[in-house]
Amino acid sequence: MNATELVPPGQRRPTSAATFVEVQALTKTYGAIRALKGVNIAFRRGEVHGLVGANGAGKSTLVRSLAGLEQPDSGSIRIDGVETQIPNPSAATKLGLAFIHQELNLVETFTASQNIMLGSHEGAALAYRRIDGVHPTARTVATMLGIDFRLDRPVARLTVHQKWLVSIARALVHDCRLIAMDEPTASLGAEESARLLKVARDLADHGVAVLFISHRLDEVLELCDRVTAFRDGGVSATMQRPEATRRRLVEAIVGHEAAPSRPASRVANDDRPVVLEVSDVRRGRALTGATLQLREGELLGIAGLVGSGRTELARAIFGADRIDSGTMRLFGRPYAPRSITDGIRHRIGLVSEERRAEALFLDLSVTGNLYVNTWRKHRIRFTPFTSSRRAERQAAEVSQELGVVLRQGGVRQPIGGLSGGNQQKVVIGRWLQTEPAVLLLDEPTRGVDIGARDEIYRRIRSFARAGMSVIVISSEFEELLECDRVVVMSAGATVGELTGASITVKDMLRLCYHWPESGS
Template sequence: MTEPDAALSAGAPLLELHGVVKTFPGVRALDGVDLTVRPGEVHCLLGQNGAGKSTLIKVLSGVHRPDAGRLTWQGRPVSFPGPQAAMRAGIATIYQELDLVPDMPVADNILLGQEPRTAGFVRRGSMRAQAREVLERLGHGAIPVTRPVGRLPAAAQQIVSMARALSRQAKLLIMDEPSAVLAHDEVDNLFRIIRELRGQGIAVIYISHRLEEIREICDRVTVLKDGRTTAAGLPATTPTKELVGLMTGRTLEYVFPPRPAEAPTGDELLRVENLSRTGEFSDVSLSVRPGEIVGIAGLVGSGRSELLETVFGARRSHAGRVTVDGRRLRPGSVGDAVRAGLGLAPEERKSQALLLGEPVQRNIGLATLSRHATAGFVRNSAERAAALGVADRLELRPREVERRVRTLSGGNQQKVVVGRWLLGNTRLLLLDEPTRGVDVGARAELYRVIRELAADGVGVLLVSSEVPEVLGLADRVLVMREGRIVREGRAEELDEHMVLDLVMAGSLLEGTIE
């Protein structure tokens, strides 16, 4: 790894942006962005979905060229004609959706495009040795360099992506939502690596929606709103209320909608009894009443997502039963679940829930196509009218339901997935990581919608990796570890420390809170 040059070590900026503008047809994505990054600092980039962060990353990475403004790199004005030019300069980007080749070995992924060759032939032994050296720098020399990267867990794949960046002698590492798919201990390891890189003079631009991470890992913060810089180079200790105000243009705190004064009563809407899937979860029992929000807290890999998908019929149970209003659902039958009034918003919305190339109105209407069809043909006007109603209720931005859904921010894409079930006769909504990759403002709107649905009598069963979200939104909480429910209680009777202790197996508090 190269050492930072003397001028930069003395405190001169590594990267500077002044008044950067980027326009697409009908959209001014960046409207005068300023940003300064110093060598060896972790600089956080904050902003709501749609604020311009993704476009800015692509400008820095050479994917897009700015229409106006100035970009200075190591004290010299630059214009990157493409991603390769940015990488040669020392700027490497790790996207939220890793750009690795799943079937290719780890070593080939790390040195892709810069393989050591002799007479045109790749020197495999040398390539593997170089890959191991870079992984050892990151403290992960045990990752097998001959294994296809697609067979590695998410955390190891992220390490491989970082190793690729460092193999190119990166001076600036851009990390887009790096903790989104990591468990708690894996995030700790990620932060350790980032601190080591900072100590070596490598700068990091860190993008995250989790404000608690900013306090722990970042040095300074720049905030974007509507393509503009609303604050540049703030200390990471800036109060949350101030940061949220800069992102949203209004005062907004992490306040969840109030719970009803009395717990929901009445007959059970959903009953899960001794449900099991070999190797994923075992002997799970739970219930949800109409108007009740039940949250499941647990680490990635604890079986939470698999449980939701099994209840919905997307996976077939190996034992146990699921009943709605006392009627048993056929195992492995999504159609049976939907007819019974179940709706699922899966964790991977882009690959499992959305048709990215289709318009918003078609995505919203997927579960109710027959309502808007005549003789097998969808009536566009009826579909559009229904979608507009959902867009208004969820405050979808922009409100243009003819837009392709891939052009929306992550928060608005999640609103489309939830909105799809609002059109149906959904009585039980299953939500898997409903606010992953969603900004503070959109989170508050989703929380409002979820609580309003519950007030209308809809039952909600949600999974989240963020313990404060489960405790703040749910009426009743189940704690899951290693495929089993280890604790159940009213949300107000639990606290974050207790839940984390349970999911991390620090202690085992058996039983149910009465």
């Protein structure tokens, strides 16, 4: 769809229900994991098509295959009825496919106009730089989308909603005929979400095929003409708007088969003293009433879908973010950390989900990364200097204890040269040096191979057995099955708690979607 073909709001172009993209028998495996199992799905012009499903159900793998980021093992993709190969993202763009991910791919230091024109044929050779700082085509697209902020403003100064509009405008400049939006309202408030949903509806009314991926079923039911539910790498159901209900969608997502339950040997012990208590904690729209208790030596899981507030709660407990209201108690005393330093002083540790961006110093050695929080342990007495020999000797011992596989150079090598699993073990080892009473692990196995994943969880269980209180946050609900208890969050609030035999993937999903056990 070319930007010059847009019509003003209120004037609707005739749309066609013809199929634009058709996927047939698509499969994709990663080792022993079958991410896509013969998926058949079609996306039509002028239609909003919703994709729903639990984490790991196959939605993202399908989208990445359409975007040219993954190559399917078998099956076909047809564009306008012609079987087509999509070897890379550039090819996808030329075919009229645009993908707007949660992590918006914008240049923060560029203006909105420059980001809109970036990569287009009109933006070549820096032609997007005009005297007034705004390209005419960018202005035209902005008007059609109802953008009311200045286009010469740097993207870094825009809100999340405004950045989404910039990303959509850029897609239109690239003559897109399909726009895929991945969790577009996860970080937005109610008013901004409503405005973005209207934009999606207007795009479909103007002939664009809109692929809307969301965990928010109410939005999906309100917006989408058709909805496809994914489960275990396959399509479990496709419904037209009149037949789609919340109950039917949840049943298609969760399924009726018995999910594996927790090992019987892991039994919650309510007699252990409470170490951390969180009561009705709130922060903006991210946390709207989080409540939990963590006991001594307990392995507590936090389950939730995208935008549920899991990470925000971990950051609040750690002291990275201040809460607006609610209370926290640590060892029975009021706990209100003013900063990360304050959290560490209270013996709280956090292994962030953004390992490379927030936890690692990639050019620093393994030793340096292990002791960046505890360098004073290796200070030479009566001097401000540290003993590198002592630090390296202990770093080697810690690495061996955690199963870190070191290459040539040992603990002196830059940590950037280690595998993801070994990097994660070093980050965990760093926090162990602070002797935390509470260790928070946010997506501890993201980007880690299955062998390292098993090793990391074996270590986590050993920490709990030794008396440390551990909270594990994971999008892979199967990883939470061995927890003593699992707290489920949705829309920033605690919506349920699972113990004993009720700790199943199915029950976690049921609570995530606010669905009663009876299914009524």
